[in-house]
Amino acid sequence: MASYCCFRKPRTRLPSFTVPRYRLITLHDMLCLILRREGEVVAIEGTGGLGKTWVAKAAFETARNSNRFDTYIWVSLSTSCSVRRCIEKIAIVLSIDIGEELLSSRIRVMIKEHLVRRKFLLVLDNAYFVEENILRILGIPCPREQSLGSKVIVTTRTGRTVSVMDPAILISPQPLTDQASYDLLREKIGRDIDLGLVDNCFGMPLSIILLAGALCDVPEQKSSKLISEAYVALGPKISVFATMIRLVKLCYRRLPSDTARHCFLYCLLFPDDEAIPVKDLIILWKLDGIIQEARHSHQANCYGEEILHVLLKHGLIHFEGDHHIRMHDVIRETVSQLGRDNGYVEQPEKYFDNDIPFEYLLAKFGRRISLMNNTVKEQLRASPSHEFFSTWTLLLRGNRRMRTISEEFFCRLGMLRVLDLSFTAIRILPQSISGLYYLRLLLLVGCEYLEEIQHIGSLGMLEALSASGCGSLKRVECGSFDRMRLLEILDLSGTSIECLPSLAACMALNQLALQDCAFLKSEQTMETDHKSYDTEFIRFPYGVSKTGAVSNLQIGTNLVCGSLKM
CATH class of the missing domain: 3.40.50.300 (P-loop containing nucleotide triphosphate hydrolases)
Known part of the structure; x- marks a missing residue:
C-alpha cells in the first residue's frame, strides 16, 4: 500500500x-x-x-x-x-x-x-x-x-x-514533491530561499530539515556565500544517503563553537534506542569538562540550554517529549566515526562479554566508556594489576543484573570524574570508591537494592550526588560530607532516608532535594492563632542553615510541600 x-x-x-x-x-x-x-x-x-x-x-x-x-x-x-x-x-x-x-x-x-x-x-x-x-x-x-x-x-x-x-x-x-519540499524549507528557515536548493534533496524530509539547519541564523549579507556552500554540500545527485551525509557534515561544521560540537558528539554515549534526559545530559556536559565556561550548576543549566537550542535549530537533534532529546539514527550513523575519533563511543550490546577482562575496554576505548543498558552481569570486576587507566567517564546505567562491584575495581581508575551506576542492582559501594579523589559526579538513581551509601567521605572534588528513587536507601554514612566543600547538588528524593549527616562543610550547596522521603525524621509542633494546627517540620542536618547557599530546596511530596525549620 x-x-x-x-x-x-x-x-x-x-x-x-x-x-x-x-x-x-x-x-x-x-x-x-x-x-x-x-x-x-x-x-x-x-x-x-x-x-x-x-x-x-x-x-x-x-x-x-x-x-x-x-x-x-x-x-x-x-x-x-x-x-x-x-x-x-x-x-x-x-x-x-x-x-x-x-x-x-x-x-x-x-x-x-x-x-x-x-x-x-x-x-x-x-x-x-x-x-x-x-x-x-x-x-x-x-x-x-x-x-x-x-x-x-x-x-x-x-x-x-x-x-x-x-x-x-x-x-x-x-518523498515530498518539489513544492512541498520548498514549503518545508521556507517554514523551517522563516524566509524565502533559493528554490533550486531542494532539487538534490530527493524529497527527503530529514535532508530538508538538515539543509534548513545549515542555513539558519545567517545574516542577509552572508547568505549568498552560505547558499553557495550549501550547493557544494548537496553536490551531484548520486544517492539519498550521500546527500544526507554531506548535509550532516555541513550542519556539524556550521555549529558556532567547538563546545557545541563536543556536546553534540557526547550524545553518542547514550544508547541509540533510548531518548536522552535533558537534565542528566547538561549535568554530564558540565562535570565531564565539556562545558568549561560555567562555574556553577545554574550557569551550566543556562549555557547547556543554549547549546541544546543551537543543536535543535541545526536539525542535529530533536525533542522527544518535554524533557528528552534524541538523535536521528541516520545522523547517528553519519557521525559515529567522527565520535570515535574524538573519544565519544557508545558500546553496543555485542561488544561486552563478562569473559573479557574489563580493562580490555578501558585500554581500547580510552577516556569515556559507555555500557548503558548492556549485558554486565552480577559482579563487575577487573583482573589484579598495577596498571592504571586514564578513564574520565564510566557510564554503567541500566545494567539491571549487576549486583556487586569487586573491592579492587576502582583502584585502577583514580582519574575518574563521572560515575553513573543508576538503575543497577548494586547493594553496596566498594571501599575502593574512596580512592576516586577527582570524581565530580556520582549517579546512583533508581538503585532499588542500595541500603547505605558508604566510603564517599574522601571525595573532596564531588560536585553532584544523586540517589533519587533508591527506595531501600536508609542511611548515608556519618561524616560523608565533611570534606565536600564543592558539593552543589544533593538529591535524595524518593528514598527511605531517616536522617542526614552534617552538611556544614558544603559551602557551595545550592540544590537539596528531599521530596517523598517518607521516613525522614520530623518534629511536630502546635501553632495557635484562634485555631489549632498540627504542623510537621523537617529536622535538617547541622549546616543547612549555616551556609545560606541553598537556593533550591525541595521537600515534602509532589502534592504537599513540607515546612522548613532552620
Missing part, C-alpha cells in the same frame, strides 16, 4: 475509511487506514529520513487523543537492540516488575497475560527483526486472533522485518 506523506497534521475528525490496493493517498487518509477498527498489524517501510516515525507518532497521538484503545505502548528499537531488550522495554512500559533474574520466557508470559484481554496499540519503532513469529516471541497477542481491535504498528527500513511481521497493511511513505 503506497501513500503520500504530506507532513501536515489532520485537523478534522477521522471517519471510517477503506483504501483500494496500490492507491497513492494523503496523510489524513493514511491515518484513517492505520486506525481503522479491524485488529491487525501495520508495517511502515522506507529508507531512513523519509518520515516513518513521524507517521507512526501521528497515528499514536491521534489514537490516544481520541481514546480508541485501553493500553498504549511505544517502544523505540535499533540495530543493536536484542529481542531480550525489546521484551524488557515492553514490560517496563506496562509497569511489569521484571526483577533482576527473570528469564525472557517468563517475562513473555507476563506480557501476554497483561494484554490478552485488553484492546492495545503497540508501536515498534525502527525495528530490525529477523525472527519468524516475532509477535509470539515478544509475548504479544496476535491482533487478528484476539478479535478486540488491537493494533501493532511497526516502522522499519528492511523488507525482512516486514516479512516476519506478516502485516495486513504495508505503507510506503513517498
